Amino acid sequence: MTGNANQGTNLDPWYGSYAARTAGLAASEVRALFAVASRPEVVSLAGGMPFVSALPTELLTEAVERTVRERAGVALQYGSGQGMPQLREQILDVMALEGIRAGVDDVVVTTGSQHALELLAKLFLDPGDVVIAEGPSYVTAITVFKSFEGEVVHAPMDDGGVNPQALRETIARVRAEGRTIKFLYTVPSFHNPMGVTLSWERRMEVLEICRTEGILVVEDNPYGLLYFDQPAPHAMRSVEEDGVIYLGTFSKTLAPGMRVGWAVAPHAIREKLVLANEAAVLSPGTFGQTVVSEYLSTADWKGQIDTFRGVYRERRDAMLSALQEHLPSLSWTTPNGGFYVWLTLPPELDSKAMLPRAVKELVAYTPGTAFYADGGGRNAMRLSFCYPTPDFIREGIRRLANVINGELSLVSEFSKTAPLQIRPAQDSDRVLPPNIG
Amino acid sequence: MTGNANQGTNLDPWYGSYAARTAGLAASEVRALFAVASRPEVVSLAGGMPFVSALPTELLTEAVERTVRERAGVALQYGSGQGMPQLREQILDVMALEGIRAGVDDVVVTTGSQHALELLAKLFLDPGDVVIAEGPSYVTAITVFKSFEGEVVHAPMDDGGVNPQALRETIARVRAEGRTIKFLYTVPSFHNPMGVTLSWERRMEVLEICRTEGILVVEDNPYGLLYFDQPAPHAMRSVEEDGVIYLGTFSKTLAPGMRVGWAVAPHAIREKLVLANEAAVLSPGTFGQTVVSEYLSTADWKGQIDTFRGVYRERRDAMLSALQEHLPSLSWTTPNGGFYVWLTLPPELDSKAMLPRAVKELVAYTPGTAFYADGGGRNAMRLSFCYPTPDFIREGIRRLANVINGELSLVSEFSKTAPLQIRPAQDSDRVLPPNIG
Numbered sequence: 001m002t003g004n005a006n007q008g009t010n011l012d013p014w015y016g017s018y019a020a021r022t023a024g025l026a027a028s029e030v031r032a033l034f035a036v037a038s039r040p041e042v043v044s045l046a047g048g049m050p051f052v053s054a055l056p057t058e059l060l061t062e063a064v065e066r067t068v069r070e071r072a073g074v075a076l077q078y079g080s081g082q083g084m085p086q087l088r089e090q091i092l093d094v095m096a097l098e099g100i101r102a103g104v105d106d107v108v109v110t111t112g113s114q115h116a117l118e119l120l121a122k123l124f125l126d127p128g129d130v131v132i133a134e135g136p137s138y139v140t141a142i143t144v145f146k147s148f149e150g151e152v153v154h155a156p157m158d159d160g161g162v163n164p165q166a167l168r169e170t171i172a173r174v175r176a177e178g179r180t181i182k183f184l185y186t187v188p189s190f191h192n193p194m195g196v197t198l199s200w201e202r203r204m205e206v207l208e209i210c211r212t213e214g215i216l217v218v219e220d221n222p223y224g225l226l227y228f229d230q231p232a233p234h235a236m237r238s239v240e241e242d243g244v245i246y247l248g249t250f251s252k253t254l255a256p257g258m259r260v261g262w263a264v265a266p267h268a269i270r271e272k273l274v275l276a277n278e279a280a281v282l283s284p285g286t287f288g289q290t291v292v293s294e295y296l297s298t299a300d301w302k303g304q305i306d307t308f309r310g311v312y313r314e315r316r317d318a319m320l321s322a323l324q325e326h327l328p329s330l331s332w333t334t335p336n337g338g339f340y341v342w343l344t345l346p347p348e349l350d351s352k353a354m355l356p357r358a359v360k361e362l363v364a365y366t367p368g369t370a371f372y373a374d375g376g377g378r379n380a381m382r383l384s385f386c387y388p389t390p391d392f393i394r395e396g397i398r399r400l401a402n403v404i405n406g407e408l409s410l411v412s413e414f415s416k417t418a419p420l421q422i423r424p425a426q427d428s429d430r431v432l433p434p435n436i437g
Numbered sequence: 438m439t440g441n442a443n444q445g446t447n448l449d450p451w452y453g454s455y456a457a458r459t460a461g462l463a464a465s466e467v468r469a470l471f472a473v474a475s476r477p478e479v480v481s482l483a484g485g486m487p488f489v490s491a492l493p494t495e496l497l498t499e500a501v502e503r504t505v506r507e508r509a510g511v512a513l514q515y516g517s518g519q520g521m522p523q524l525r526e527q528i529l530d531v532m533a534l535e536g537i538r539a540g541v542d543d544v545v546v547t548t549g550s551q552h553a554l555e556l557l558a559k560l561f562l563d564p565g566d567v568v569i570a571e572g573p574s575y576v577t578a579i580t581v582f583k584s585f586e587g588e589v590v591h592a593p594m595d596d597g598g599v600n601p602q603a604l605r606e607t608i609a610r611v612r613a614e615g616r617t618i619k620f621l622y623t624v625p626s627f628h629n630p631m632g633v634t635l636s637w638e639r640r641m642e643v644l645e646i647c648r649t650e651g652i653l654v655v656e657d658n659p660y661g662l663l664y665f666d667q668p669a670p671h672a673m674r675s676v677e678e679d680g681v682i683y684l685g686t687f688s689k690t691l692a693p694g695m696r697v698g699w700a701v702a703p704h705a706i707r708e709k710l711v712l713a714n715e716a717a718v719l720s721p722g723t724f725g726q727t728v729v730s731e732y733l734s735t736a737d738w739k740g741q742i743d744t745f746r747g748v749y750r751e752r753r754d755a756m757l758s759a760l761q762e763h764l765p766s767l768s769w770t771t772p773n774g775g776f777y778v779w780l781t782l783p784p785e786l787d788s789k790a791m792l793p794r795a796v797k798e799l800v801a802y803t804p805g806t807a808f809y810a811d812g813g814g815r816n817a818m819r820l821s822f823c824y825p826t827p828d829f830i831r832e833g834i835r836r837l838a839n840v841i842n843g844e845l846s847l848v849s850e851f852s853k854t855a856p857l858q859i860r861p862a863q864d865s866d867r868v869l870p871p872n873i874g
Contacts, residue, residue, distance in 0.1 A: 012705035013679060014653060017619060019563045019585075025712045052513040060513075061505050068498050076489040076497075076692035111548055111696075111718045118717040122584070126456045143716045147559070148456075182454060216451060242450060255513035257723035259548075268449035275462045279580045280555040281548045285722055286694035 020127070024146035043396030045383045046364040048192065048339055050252050054311045059304065060255075063294035067287070075290035081278035083109020083262070084286065087293040091262055094296075095248060098224050099234030102241075106264050108273045109284045113222060113249040113261030117144050119276040120218060120245065123269070124182045125150035130174050133185040134162045136342070136371030136380075138192045138220065141185055150182070152373035159333060161188060161198030164205040171213055183216040183245075189232035190223040190338025193371045193382035197336060200233035207240050220247045223338035225305050228313040232337060242266050250292055252339075253305050258288040312339065318390035319383060319397060326401035332383075339386035342368075344379065345404065348411050351381040354403060363399040457564070461583035480833030482756075482820045483801040485629065485776055487689050491748045496741065497692075500731035504724070512727035518715035520546020520699070521723065524730040528699055531733075532685060535661050536671030539678075543701050545710045546721045550659060550686040550698030554581050556713040557655060557682065560706070561619045562587040567611050570622040571599045573779070573808030573817075575629045575657065578622055582810075587619070589810035596770060598625060598635030601642040608650055620653040620682075626669035627660040627775025630808045630819035634773060637670035644677050657684045660775035662742050665750040669774060679703050687729055689776075690742050695725040749776065755827035756820060756834060763838035769820075776823035779805075781816065782841065785848050788818040791840060800836040 067075050074084070082088070088107040095102060110116040117140075125131070127149035133141065135154025142152050153174055156166040167184075174181055186206070188198035198206070210217050219236045237246035249261035265273055277284065295301065319341055323332055332343045343365075345351060352367035366384075368377025383400075385393055504512050511521075519525070525544040532539065547553040554577075562568070564586035570578065572591025579589050590611055593603040604621075611618055623643070625635040635643070647654050656673045674683035686698035702710055714721065732738065756778055760769055769780045780802075782788060789804035803821075805814025820837075822830055 014706060017561060019561055022560050022709060027712060049515055057505060057509055064501050064505050068494060068501050072494055076694040078486055078693045114719045115717055123459050124454060124456055147716050256515045257513040259722035269451060272459060272462060275464060279584050280552060282551045285696035285725055287725055288722055
């Protein structure tokens with residue numbers, strides 16, 4: 001499933017021409033799952049697609065109409081490589097909700113916050129450089145770091161997020177090996193994939209560790225405003241300007257199709273980010289920026305975030321109660337925001353090996369190994385509650401429980417009789433999509 | 438003006454952390470000029486902004502309304518890393534106008550064709566690898582190649598585009614130096630910055646050279662459909678599938694603010710492009726793609742390209758006649774399409790050194806050195822006729838002639854009296870924008 005991009009056959013006449021870094025560009029397991037998720041009969045708990053249908057069309061219609069009617073000259077043209085000043089002003093208001101005070105010059109608009117990650121990797125990573133990331137960590141961040149020949153070393157997490165003492169030990173171990181650490185990549189609020197949140201005390205401790213060790217912090221915060229019960233602690237950037245690069249996005253609070261995210265970075269880094277942004281795309285899309293800016297000007301965007309919170313809270317509740325009903329013997333995280341629950345299987349089960357069976361039972365999830373650079377996560381999985389309705393979530397968990405219980409019986413059966421016996425090929429094997437398995 | 442991005446002061450605590458490639462990220466001369474171009478009193482012949490006001494708002498309004506009303510579920514969501522299938526089908530129709538036959542699977546939608554250049558550089562360039570490019574060449578292509586530690590070696594051009602014999606000699610010289618050539622980067626139709634077009638015979642000869650030498654061709658074609666008198670020869674991709682990566686864009690035939698471009702590449706390269714695209718931006722913006730797709734479905738897009746042709750033809754004519762009137766002793770190219778004229782100054786003039794004086798006289802252009810990786814172009818400049826009205830173009834050329842004639846008098850004066858004398862600082866020096874000079 002995770003093919004090396006440099007794998008190929010003699011049919012590729014350019015096989016010998018690729019850069020060394022291209023070997024790090026592998027198809028992610030999440031990517032392969034997109035194909036499955038799109039089949040209507042499958043309950044997909046795999047993707048991270050926001051439920052954009054919760055966005056009333058009227059709210060956007062006005063923003064779009066005003067963009068075309070009143071601001072076409074700007075919205076259709078090339079723009080600044082740093083992003084539109086008016087939008088950057090409005091981004092300051094969004095970030096203020098999480099305690100961040102910044103200036104309009106500190107903000108760089110990017111093509112989703114994903115592109116900020118790509119640009120940061122380009123600016124900082126020489127081959128072999130280490131990024132410390134939570135274990136597990138966001139799958140496409142790992143892909144990006146590897147695609148610049150960076151190496152991801154995980155700092156272990158618990159239910160309270162990254163463990164500061166474990167982080168200290170990880171840093172010490174990497175440095176003892178003579179390797180260079182370029183930054184810590186962290187998702188402190190409603191973590192992807194674990195769903196957990198770093199407490200204020202731990203945020204301060206992590207910042208203090210990184211300050212002492214001279215390590216830059218990349219704080220990725222796509223979900224911070226999507227809390228269910230109480231808000232997450234303020235962003236780490238709210239107390240530390242010089243050592244934190246903060247990433248935000250409108251993909252989860254408005255719509256990913258606009259591709260509007262942003263980075264807030266210390267002055268010198270920000271200047272390089274703008275140059276890298278211009279080289280990569282000349283300017284981030286002005287049409288999308290203008291629509292987002294008009295939306296923020298004319299719509300009740302805070303009220304709309306409240307609506308999203310309600311939608312996702314109900315789905316989180318549906319997932320947690322279904323897990324309690326159907327899989328009471330397993331353990332899982334209890335997210336107070338965001339999109340994800342992290343489910344731990346019994347140690348004898350392999351979530352990636354089990355996936356074809358799950359797809360046959362018409363439920364999909366993301367195997368835990370997708371979120372580790374080092375093969376970890378074998379007996380865990382990410383369950384997304386963001387996209388399916390509560391009824392589908394309950395049905396999906398019911399199907400998943402059948403799959404897990406079936407696998408457990410199989411393991412138990414084999415352990416009694418012939419543990420190494422190969423299951424004969426069955427017709428049903430062939431109904432799997434070719435890119436899953 | 439072209440500052441090294443790694444230049445910095447001790448004020449940047451992360452100064453020692455940047456990747457080696459970041460040293461190649463310099464602020465381009467065109468970038469600095471954007472600030473000047475935006476001052477209304479300056480006639481800017483510098484930028485490459487299309488005249489989007491020639492696009493009737495009604496044409497776009499319907500496309501945008503249909504996008505929000507009927508396709509919001511797709512347009513707001515994440516999409517395929519390769520781009521929307523319907524749009525890729527429509528792109529086939531656009532490319533057919535230049536003789537290209539391809540399949541919908543061959544096309545990868547990118548965030549403007551600029552991002553295709555960035556992704557190709559990422560996929561192919563190891564430090565020190567050579568890209569052969571026309572001399573002069575598109576400024577931000579040079580920036581991108583350098584930003585991945587590639588080296589640009591120019592193949593000389595004449596009024597017929599890149600000279601095949603000179604290309605052969607350049608390839609031989611680079612290889613004799615033991616360096617690796619990764620691809621030829623070329624803009625064969627209505628070249629940026631020279632405005633010239635490669636004949637069909639030369640296209641065939643360049644393809645044959647690259648086939649023989651085993652060199653991939655990156656054919657960048659943003660202006661091909663914007664011809665004035667007769668169409669350009671068919672694209673090189675129309676006769677060679679395996680050795681050509683073709684880049685197209687809607688930035689010049691519709692609007693750059695949408696950031697929708699594309700690449701057509703041989704199968705194995707295309708697969709890697711999709712992976713690189715997903716790592717960089719997850720998916721190219723679905724909102725912009727949907728608007729472009731709706732526009733192509735509902736508007737007379739070919740008629741609109743005819744309108745653009747008429748607008749730019751009139752401006753080209755205004756520029757050529759003004760040059761004939763005000764600077765008859767100089768030489769310039771005569772473009773049959775696109776956005777640019779290339780003006781050659783007398784050898785004693787330096788277009789970059791002259792720029793502050795030009796800005797003082799309220800006219801801006803892009804110095805020739807911006808388009809060379811090796812310091813060439815000192816006594817040349819790019820004049821853009823795409824954005825200002827014909828009257829402004831005539832006034833701009835009149836001002837430019839004053840500047841050039843003033844410089845020539847100064848040179849002649851100094852050469853009579855004291856050639857090495859330094860001109861004393863004047864008050865007028867201080868009215869220049871800080872980023873020009």
